[in-house]
Amino acid sequence: MNAPLRRARIDLDAYRSNLDLVRGWMAPVEVMAIMKADAYGHGLEPIALAAVDAGVRWIGVLTVPAALRLRSIGIGEDVHLFTWQHDPGLDFRDAIDSAIDLGVSNVTELQRVVDAVDQRPARVHLGVDSGLHRDGATADVWPDLVSLAVQAQRAGRIEVVAAYTHLAESSDDDDSAAVAVFDRAVEAAEDLGLDLPMEHVAASLAGLERKEFRKDMVRMGANLFGIPGADGVSAADLGLEPVMTLTASVAKTKRVPVDTGVSYDYTYRTSAETTLALVPVGYADGVPRLAQGRIEVTIAGKRYPIAGRVAMDQFLVDVGDDEVRVGDPVVLFGTGEHGEMTVLEWGEALGTIGEEVTCRIGARVPREVVGHEVGGRVGDYLREQP
Structure with missing residues (x-):
């Protein structure tokens, strides 16, 4: 039997099975399906459409252009598309008009979002640097970021959807310390008059292993593709299927x-x-x-x-x-x-x-x-x- 020269077969039944399994584990917490890097190399559009057909209402895709790709194939505003890495020269108007959720981590970036608002408020998630140091506002910057968000929300320019962070997953102690940093940031934001409807902290590994970190939503990526991140744990051990x-x-x-x-x-x-x-x-x-x-x-x-x-x-x-x-x-x-x-x-x-x-x-x-x-x-x- 002859086979194609080269091919990657993407099994949507396996993806759907993993999605159902993970959502069951996380219930009643919301699951955001992470699909950065072209859905981990599997192909963004088919994976996203399969997830939406399965009832997923939160998708994370890293960048605004990737989110706009999904809007262009008919994924409507009933599905929230979360992005958090932005080109310094990006004009946010298309993202705002398309109801794309924007992760924002500093005052300059938030001001650019506010200035781009036209007919509808921008949906914003405020990022906290809890120790990973890739993204998020540090403790000294956080009050200024929150203050600007309070002003912009009162003016009807933005809707603050959530606060979020990402964990290093270095050790239980390190992750516990990071979540404590995040919790203090949320308390500080509330003291400054900002209501935060949602909090999301945990990704795939922490979401599985630390139930107390699940907050309102868990961001799940690798597990959905049958690639668990825990040392020594296979996909079969968890009932996941490689996609x-x-x-x-x-x-x-x-x-x-x-x-x-x-x-x-x-x-x-x-x-x-x-x-x-x-x-x-x-x-x-x-x-x-x-x-x-x-x-x-x-x-x-x-x-x-x-x-x-x-x-x-x-x-x-x-x-x-x-x-x-x-x-x-x-x-x-x-x-x-x-x-x-x-x-x-x-x-x-x-x-x-x-x-x-x-x-x-x-x-x-x-x-x-x-x-x-x-x-x-x-x-x-x-x-x-x-």
């Missing part, structure tokens, strides 16, 4: 003698006469050069290690005397149900996390969306694509 399966096909085979140097720098030499199979996926597609000797791919249910340097467009595997032919399917990672490596195993082998693995899968790898929901709004969207 992406990365496959390719054998493009060429050749028989070579013993002690043949393979790929750049001859970092691998054959130990006997053997067959080499070429797989047309390389570091341009998200398979790092570091994968040599660490990653095994599966052909006909049997694992084979990557042999030699991973090149830009391909790598080789040593299949010995096995009958591997051109066109045979190759599974790079998947659910693990058929003996293949999972994305979590890739992360462990490469010294990283599963999210980085899926996010690195390049744009020239086609995403094939499967699952029963492809017949609904997702299907309508996919049929409209060139």
